[in-house]
Amino acid sequence: MAKIKKKIKTITVDADKCNGCRSCELICSAFHATPKYSSINPARARIQVIRYPMKDIWLPIFAGEYAPAECMGREKYLIDEKQYDECDFCRAACPARDRFKEPDSGLPLRCDMCEDEPPQEKPLCVQWCFSDVLIYEEREEEVEEAEEVDEAEIGLKSLVDKHGLNKLAETFARMTQKG
């Protein structure tokens, strides 16, 4: 495969600075609404602030790749005397939990760094974080060319994983006939 230059976008999360406002969740959901900014629903956000206030845990996590099955083992983390629960750091939409799934359809969500036309200067969550928790950087790297998977395909794939290809195809055919 050919090598291409790719923009690598990173967001460093300085979680100790988080004041827990959840503006990142709010604006993420608004930006990804159709039409843009027409609705708000933090449960649809591709960034979630994992929060256990009494344990002093406010941890912004971005939705990553969708996982068809849950992990075999689970970890607990002890950092600075704070115990993080299993799965807290995990970025996947997975069958074991509701996080990073559309609340109505259950389809998986993934952070797309707010791809936009014209491009946003920074992802919206970064723009809306006034506490400097989310620090955005871009750099260029040479990588192998890979096929971009679009959102609809990820969604469909998760349905295939859940119901099987046959069932899905049948349902799809039935729905198409009904119009």
Next chain:
Amino acid sequence: MRYAETGYYLEIDLATGNIEKVESDPRLTELHLGGLGTNVKLFWDRVPPETKAFDPENLFIISSPLLVGTPAMSFNRTCVTTISPQTDLLAYPMMGGFWAAELKYAGYDKVIFRNKSPKLVYIWINNDKVEIRDASHLKGKGAVETREIIKEELNEPNACVAAIGLAGENRCFLASIEQGRSSASRLGGGAVMGDKNIKAIAVRGTKDLNLARGAEFIEHVNRAQDYIKYRNANPIPGVMTILAGIGSPQEMVHTDERWHTENFMWGNSRLRRRGFWDERIGEEWPRIQLEAIKRLISCYNCPQHCGALISFRDTPRYKMKCFTKMTYAMAAYVDELEFNFRIAQRATEYGVDGFGTPQILAFAVELYEAGILTDKDFEGCPKDKEGRFYWLLDRMVRREGIGDLMADGLYWMAKRLGPEAEALEHNTIKKHEQLPLKLGTLDPIYYLMYTTNEKISITQIEGNWPQGAFPTREMREEFVRDWPQLPDDHFKQYLLDWNPRGENSIPFFPTPYMCSEIVDWMEMLHNIDDALGLCCGMGSFCLKPPYHIHNYPLLVSAALGMDIDEAGLKKIVNRSRNLHRAYNNMKGMSRKDEKPPADHWKRRFPELEEELLSTYYKYKGWNNDGIPTKERLHELDLDYVAEELTKRGILKDGED
């Protein structure tokens, strides 16, 4: 489709357990916006003014105002509305935090409770699924504890829970409704919640909230955000620290408290402690504060840091905001801040108002020292100042012994003890505890704000207008140069002409008419905030705020898709404000009640005060008794109110 609001109320009859999701009338939004505005209307329509706080017919409304949950930053207030057991007037304690936004996302603008539950319950609102659940296992539990237990048993770490502690369960008038870093503390909202046998209301919402013209809305929000960033980087020079910034008082951030400790009269407003902030205190208090604060936290969708997670040595964790960091220590005359962080933890679990409670504890001590309360009343009470405060607090929230008197607040406690105690009670307006401030010369603006507004709370309706005249002309010119928040430019001249002393100074300047204009403007801002759900720290309660009369209409119009201009918005909030007034008039409130404590200022001017009140009433379109006139009510499409006031003989035919 409904925009900015969900268009649904949750109506819960606690006596029968009946729960209904009811579509609200969109016309009400046009007439009263939401939050306080529509709550007042619901009371007018449904609750006869004869109703007392603890009657089953009293409603307990907990609501999410119009712009809460939208991307507009700092619109996150919960507006509770109910008849106050302390004042017998329609009260609306407010709180920040996260609860109100969550309610919107669950699909409701308000939860309206009527009647009383036969046993202690909590409410679990999970989108469309709403349950009344047994709370017998939570009886007597602290408010913080309760929230944690509920989240655990629901297995919903993201649920928002508003809960009462022991004080609310025992219908203590100083009981608060606690919600993490925020609380609705004033005027006995927690007592009514307790009376209805609601221990807590938990909510989780994962539904969409819609905006009519989202892209346009975001543009207005972005502009306000630019200003927030600008103001956070550029505090106003020449005013004290807490006035220089935006947001609620950033008391968890600031550590230098020389001004407040030395200028307020703490406790029962008896002593100004000049020279208090000495070298030891100046070193120790900031150090203890920083040690106690684990993290600075905000309310929903707000970039500020007004609250804190407190983790102080062996004291269980809790959250705090504002002056609670020192109200107890100052009131008890305990000069160790450590005491404050410990007793505030207990007080937060009990769920009590962090301003009024230290005052009532100090009042009890004063009554004891004056021989009005006796050794018998204080039997078992430790002798040290710290121990005494803990003991009194414990009694108050349980209504044990003298605690039963204390639980009703300063006014009623004094009244029940008789004239000697009443002579010592000097810090209430309309039966409610006020800021422990006693000043020199009557301030005409504050006089009107304190006496005439229905908020009757610590913040009253002050904010956008500077608290005092700037000392030099240059400072005034500098201040007015960049002041787009003003409703009209002619206000600038008032400020330019206003001197700290001599000619054009208080009490005669600003003139009664100017004062009326200023106070009316500030009151309108508070009323807008309380209908839209904005934290007053980002609007009405601060100097040069990000939100003001020129951008509220833009936000409301874009959110609702209904074009409202400044005049239209003013008319709406005036409508709700006069409706509220009329309701309280029907409950007996009138000019006779609009009085600050006799010693609120050392130098009083009775004639001027009468003139101030009369001028202001006239400006508002109220008669000399403080009742909205028929003409005024007619202008505001409130003829039905005029009719009712006339029928009750509150307004007389032919009278203006």
